[in-house]
Amino acid sequence: MAQLLLVEDDVLLGEALKASLEQDGHAVALARSAAQAKKLWQAVRFDLCLLDIRLPDGSGLDLCAGFQQERDTPVIFLTANNTDEDIVRGFQLGCDDYVTKPFAPEVLLQRVLAVLRRTGGAPQMIRYQDLEIDLDRQVVRRQGMTVRLTATEWKLLERLARSRGRVLTRTMLLEQIWDVEGSFVDENTLSVHIRRLRQKLEPDPKNPRYVVTVFGLGYTFGEAP
Template sequence: MAQLLLVEDDVLLGEGVKSALEQDGHAVALAHNAAQAQKLWQAVRFDLCLLDIRLPDGSGLDLCAGFRQTRDTPIIFLTANDADEDVVRGFRMGGDDYVTKPFAPEVLRQRVLAVLRRTRGTAQIVRDQELEIDLERQTVRRQGEPIRLTATEWKLLERMVRSRGRVLTRTMLLEQIWDVEGSFVDENTLSVHIRRLRQKLEPDPHNPRYIVTVFGLGYTFGEML
């Protein structure tokens, strides 16, 4: 499974593409404008971005240039502009592929898989002597024994593992796990899930090594020994 950012101002097309990609097991965050895309980009470390060029509040090309200043996440442009100069400009701005509209959902799915194969390493396992997290298979083992997580617990853990080295604020996590899916919850719900994750993962939940609180800010995923 990969974390994908889809930026598409056409609501119906965006929902259709999102649904098609989710059939392959990907987690897809959908933004309808540049402002939403920038907010999600800052909050989540995505594996791939699918980026429309014409957006209501800016250009996807400019957005790509900004993204490239912080990360080398692969980017596939989705656009009705199929002129050679537009394609060349897209690649020069840092795009990895270019899909023109209209396109068949299966074609896009295969393009996504092809880019992910080229750009993602085969190692999707994070481990130390105590804990093993397989991001591809969505499994967790503690001292070799499988740990059963709920769907929400897994999403929360995966976001933190993929963003390890960064502090995720409580607001970021609430937006990533719940608000993106159209559900709105209070911070107490997040605290409950953090506590349950610690009980399942930590050797000593009262002195967490993996799900670490950064006081006044949020949480970070601790270093694997």
């Protein structure tokens, strides 16, 4: 679990992002001003900061500059400022990514995960009951025995496991596992891969406890929320 500092003055957006990031397994401290962000920064050693640029009492750019002087913490800017000048300025100050509004929450989750993975803040091992998922080596073990998965089965399991506590819809999984590679598949393809994954992982594939169906919505890893 990564410790994240989210600085966003828009109340509704800030709460929505906080909930989404927490569902993805992170601990999130939300600040709605530069002053609040500075207090939290002094109290907690964060793994990643997500900074809005336009704040009621200052600039996220100034916050980033100050934070970087104290410790080398990764920064992602979340902002409506989308000019080339703004983006270049952000990277000059040492940000690791620059996400312009509006954006889909799932896009932000993937950007956060990518930065944490690069900087060592992302979890490399997920354990649930007698299942052990080594994200770094892409190895799965159940009761200490290696379970051999295909590349697609691994992608499915990894995405579900990283999103533990959230329901991933069938559309989300289709887009994330296949469409990003430019291939079109139908929902039956997903069902086939889910069934094969369960046959390899589950003690009782007809009563799954790892890859769980949430009827009418999609799938989740472990107990349904």
